[in-house]
Amino acid sequence: MTADGPTGKRSERRNRAAAGTVRRLAIRLNGLFRRRSLVFKQCFLVIGAFTLVLGAILATVYYGLHRHLETTTSKIAVEVTDNAAMELDLTFLELERTVKLLVQLAENPAATAPQLQQAMLASLRDLKAEQLPVYAICIAFQAGYRRHGEPWHLWYAFDAGGAQETLISDANPASYMAEHGFRLPRETGQAVWIEPYYDATLGNRMMTTYSAPIFQTGADGSRRFIGIVSLDMTLDRLDALVGDIPQKAELQAILGDSEAFLLSSQGHCITQLTPETTTVGHTLETIFDPSRPQPAAGKLLRFPSDPDLNLSFDRLETSGWIVALLFPHQALHQRINEIQWYLFCIGLAGSLLVLTLVVVITRRSLAPLGPLAQVAERIGRGQLHTPVPVLAGHDEIATLSRTFQHMQSALTDYLRQLKTTTAAREKIESELQIARTIQKWLLPELQSPYTVKGEFSLFAELFAAKAVGGDLFDFFFLSERKLCFTIGDVSGKGVPAALFMAVVQTLHRGLARPELDCGQIMTRINATLAKNNEMMMFVTCFLATLDLESGVLEYCNAGHNRPLLRQADGRTLHWIQELHGPPLAISDHLYSCSRLIMQPREEIFLYTDGITEAHNPRRELFGEQRLQALLGEPATAFSPDRLLETVLAAVNRFAGGTAQFDDITMMAVWYRPRL
Structure with missing residues (x-):
């Protein structure tokens, strides 16, 4: 007899009847429960x-x-x-x-x-x-x-x-x-x-x-x-340090009898092995043999030769050596x-x-919750002056009654304070926007690389970590053929740093003279800033002048990040290492300067520590090595604006969504004289 025959039809009718009975019972219980x-x-x-x-x-x-x-x-x-x-x-x-x-x-x-x-x-x-x-x-x-x-x-x-x-x-x-x-x-x-x-x-x-x-x-x-x-270096102390790990009482209480081992980057066991640990040590050497696939650190593994043992290890970032911990x-x-x-x-x-x-x-x-529920409903509709029942006692419901009374008063005060606070916040935001506008006005505005008669190309950008920042850059002509450019980083952030930045920006243009070298200009700026510096603020600064005819680059570095000079092939780079004194406004210091000759199509890249000290979620720094490798790519050569765009994109990718911690400022100057 098939399922489509009389027996199958009877079974289907019984199932439908049972389902109907369950539905009716559920409806009845639901109605009973709601009443x-x-x-x-x-x-x-x-x-x-x-x-x-x-x-x-x-x-x-x-x-x-x-x-x-x-x-x-x-x-x-x-x-x-x-x-x-x-x-x-x-x-x-x-x-x-x-x-x-x-x-x-x-x-x-x-x-x-x-x-x-x-x-x-x-x-x-x-x-x-x-x-x-x-x-x-x-x-x-x-x-x-x-x-x-x-x-x-x-x-x-x-x-x-x-x-x-x-x-x-x-x-x-x-x-x-x-x-x-x-x-x-x-x-x-x-x-x-x-x-x-x-x-x-x-x-x-x-x-x-x-x-x-x-x-x-x-x-x-x-x-x-x-x-x-x-x-x-002798390894006795390192071996003892690793060997003492299992002896800690708090670790023994959690992991039991454990053993710690130190291995080299080639998987050789540095820890002195005993007859009891020889087999384990040789197994570890097999696991960490570089010729074999290496396990991932940071998680627990079962030990191959003894499934009753767990293995945890980590590699040293400096030497690639391995610290391994075994516990039952x-x-x-x-x-x-x-x-x-x-x-x-x-x-x-x-x-x-x-x-x-x-x-x-x-x-x-x-x-007593019934009357309070009605009051709560009215207050929720905006009737803040609805009378609240007064309940005697100190239990939760009596407290709830008093809380409703306090809530009425608090809501009224809150609405009044909200109006005042909103107005004050809007005023502060307006003032910060004005301060940001003024700061942008103080800096040269560049929509594209700045050039004069095609003899050089200059581009710079500033990205503040807050509404206003303490980084600065500027460029101007001291004479018809002598270009002066500078970059700086004021200590701190926000409005104080922005105000100090404005002073430094003004001093650069006010004290620079064609007959002065960069060290003399920096000395004059430092002397002015150091007077009455009760807040003990300071600014790192790199100031340079470029003779467009001879290519002579004269520069003075006051505690700033060392710039990179890229040669005409677009690949060869070297750091401008000279440091001529501490940051400005710290002490009375006589600054000197250095000189080099820029060859045609060479480019100098200036930046603040917001680039090299940008970090990712693992707290790793972007660093100078990544910056140098990035500037060595041919795609960034001979285009200052493209170079700055590429560096900023690389820093943002490296940060991986981490909020910007410090101001970021960059400047690139490409020397291309008429030959």
Whole structure:
């Protein structure tokens, strides 16, 4: 018999009849429920809701506790490895900073051998004073390198024990040029952390070396490798720091018996392994072998060789080393069953008591709500002077009655104050708009690049972080063939910075003279600003003049960000490094100036720290390296307005929606004389 036969039809009729009965019952119950009092509805809903909640608790408490405990434990484990990696990174960054300072000194053509040797000893002494695990600092040069008429080979400053630092030299290039610390920076052209190694001269202690190349810049801007600066560090302290992580009492209470390991960027275990941890250490070396796919940091992983272990790790940003933490999976479930039954018993006992009290208390407490509901309805319609019933006592309903009375008075006062506040806010907004208009009026207005007879092209823009800002830029002619341009950044933001900016802007035009060089102009401006500067405000400033005939660029930098000069090929860039004094208005200072000759089609890019200090949601800075890479793209060459538009778009993409923290100002000057 098929479903279309008599039996199927009877089944269909029964289903329809049952559905109709359910609908009629639901309609009847709904009508009955709507006719009942608030007391009945309250009790019915509370009892029904409690029944559903109790069932849900019994079904989900174990799952919820498990997920919460797992999430919390995972977060703690990840935070532990992140904090450990951050602490190690701080040590590495301090050591890298020391090496970079020595590289800068070694690249200075005026530096002498005694100066470099004293700097090595002083750096080693300072690092020891900071209790950093440094053993030695080395500066080594290519075979045959000479400076000041004498050959330079190798100097080695090391910790001789106690407060004594010793300096030795080696005149045999073959003894050091084949070592990794010399060869890798020479081949890669970059600073590197050498893979950890055992040093037999120090009792077979584990060491690592940070080595950075030294370059000599030629007259044509080319860079030639001439040597390296390296720093040797013992790893005992770092190994102990990582090994002490599981010993913290608060961590043991959450993660149980855990183990921490330190591995190199090549996946080699730096932590001294014991017979109990040898297998685990070798497994970690397999996991972090660079030839294998690498797991993602920041989340909890199951350990491959032992599923009962969880793995959390993080990489150091400086050296790429790895901090790994292992803890038993059983720590996630240790007391969850006890907690489950404890909460169940507490919830059941409390719920029975609540059910009894709800029925009794609801009947007594909700009776006065009817009159108050009517008053609330009238007040809601705007009848603010409706009389409110006065109820005796101090319970919630009596308090609600008094609250209605206070609300009437408060609403009346609020409406009156709202009118006053709205008028005041509109006045402030109007004044801020006027201030913004005045500030824009003070700055040169450029809709397109400014040019005169096609000999140069200049474009600048300012984007304030608030309604008004403290950045400034300006350009004007000191004579028919001498262009003066400047950019600055006033400390602080908002109206005070804008007022100070207006003063600086006025002084630039008022004190600049054709017969004065940039340093003299800056000195006069500084002397004026420093007088009666009780607010201790200051301004960083870069001032330059360009002779359109000779291409001589004269400039003075008072504590401002270093500009970038792009050569005629549109790709080669170099920083204008000279700093001629502190920011303006801080002290009496006599500023000097520097000069260079701009070649045809060269371009100078000026900016404020709103560019390099823009940050993304991860608190990373845009930085000078990203800016330099961006200006090296051919698409930005030979068009100042396109260059500024490209830089601003790149900063906004990098910020990823993060609100602008500081004013952003940029200026580009493209020199293109008539030949």
